[in-house]
Amino acid sequence: MQQPNTIALDGMGGDHGPSVVVAGAAISLERHPGLSFLIAGRPSEIEAELEKHPVLKAKSRILPTDIAVAMEDKPSQALRRGKGSSMWLALEAVKKGEADVAVSAGNTGALMAMAKLILRPMADIERPGIAALWPTIESECIVLDVGANIGATARQLGDFAMMGAAMARALFHIENPTVGLLNVGVEDIKGADEVKQAHAWLKDAKLPLEYKGFVEGDQIGQGVVDVVVVEGFAGNIALKTAEGTARQVGQYLKDAMRRTFFSRLGAFFASGGFKVLKHKMDPRRVNGGTFLGLNGIAIKSHGGTDAYGFASAVDLGYEMAQSGLIERLEEDLSTFHAALGAEIEEDKS
Numbered sequence: 001m002q003q004p005n006t007i008a009l010d011g012m013g014g015d016h017g018p019s020v021v022v023a024g025a026a027i028s029l030e031r032h033p034g035l036s037f038l039i040a041g042r043p044s045e046i047e048a049e050l051e052k053h054p055v056l057k058a059k060s061r062i063l064p065t066d067i068a069v070a071m072e073d074k075p076s077q078a079l080r081r082g083k084g085s086s087m088w089l090a091l092e093a094v095k096k097g098e099a100d101v102a103v104s105a106g107n108t109g110a111l112m113a114m115a116k117l118i119l120r121p122m123a124d125i126e127r128p129g130i131a132a133l134w135p136t137i138e139s140e141c142i143v144l145d146v147g148a149n150i151g152a153t154a155r156q157l158g159d160f161a162m163m164g165a166a167m168a169r170a171l172f173h174i175e176n177p178t179v180g181l182l183n184v185g186v187e188d189i190k191g192a193d194e195v196k197q198a199h200a201w202l203k204d205a206k207l208p209l210e211y212k213g214f215v216e217g218d219q220i221g222q223g224v225v226d227v228v229v230v231e232g233f234a235g236n237i238a239l240k241t242a243e244g245t246a247r248q249v250g251q252y253l254k255d256a257m258r259r260t261f262f263s264r265l266g267a268f269f270a271s272g273g274f275k276v277l278k279h280k281m282d283p284r285r286v287n288g289g290t291f292l293g294l295n296g297i298a299i300k301s302h303g304g305t306d307a308y309g310f311a312s313a314v315d316l317g318y319e320m321a322q323s324g325l326i327e328r329l330e331e332d333l334s335t336f337h338a339a340l341g342a343e344i345e346e347d348k349s
Helices: 018-031 043-050 054-058 075-081 086-095 108-118 154-172 193-204 232-257 261-269 271-281 307-322 325-348
Strands: 006-010 036-041 060-064 101-104 129-135 140-144 178-182 210-215 227-229 289-292 297-300
Touching (some): 018 036, 018 307, 036 086, 043 060, 054 060, 060 086, 075 108, 086 101, 086 108, 086 297, 101 307, 108 289, 108 297, 129 154, 129 232, 154 193, 154 307, 178 193, 178 232, 193 210, 232 261, 232 271, 261 271, 297 307
Parallel strands (some): 006 036, 036 060, 101 297, 140 227, 178 210, 178 227
Antiparallel strands (some): 129 140
């Protein structure tokens, strides 16, 4: 890389644009003082926000453009009209080697379409996936795919397993991460054919991971495995259901603690515990989905997050870049595809 520890930001992405992007970058810079930033977008708007953060301003360069991808744009529209947009320039900086990672809070479909076009999928990868961090009782796990694709073949599920394991090694520093396939039951006879076939391959192949078999939805939060593999439709529903449930439980607790004088008194004495609970359940803390399977690192932040949440996405990008994720992932995928080829030839004979 020409500029080590440089992160490219889509300055116009998300519901709030530069106000959140710049403020989030400033928070992340406090945590990682060695970072520098390329911020793509309308110079007048970005400069106005940078004036509020002098330290960040000194370590940032603006990539000027007046083009921004709208949140409602379809991927096809974004590709036709989005060349030279803030999203495009952030991804292009990674391709050119000017940045280690791109972060955007913009349109998910547009970001994936542009990332595939600009960064290109790795060799033999049919479909890149989006991996999300998921809070668990133990600590955190990785779940993918959470929305990049609708449906997945057995081979693609196998690719997701290898991608997730590589990310777990990078983030959790575990040499042989545990991996499970999300299914409607733990018995071998249950599930769609694609899931059962992927299960058979992962169970028999010698891979740099510890395959634990099927896991059910209620086990994700228990932290029974480091990586949960699922096709994108179900994965996205599971993710948003979990986020909604966390907000629902939080509201239940607030309402219950305000009902009577004694409940309010109890809440006062338990305030320390509630702060810990709030921190653990805060989706902003684990904001950011990593696009895996591309020749470069791209991070998708939630479009409606605030500066704290966007900073979490930037932090995730920093950790992914520091870990050498791409190189390790290429090696792991090569191992899996070689093992898969041997399995297929054996089945034919």
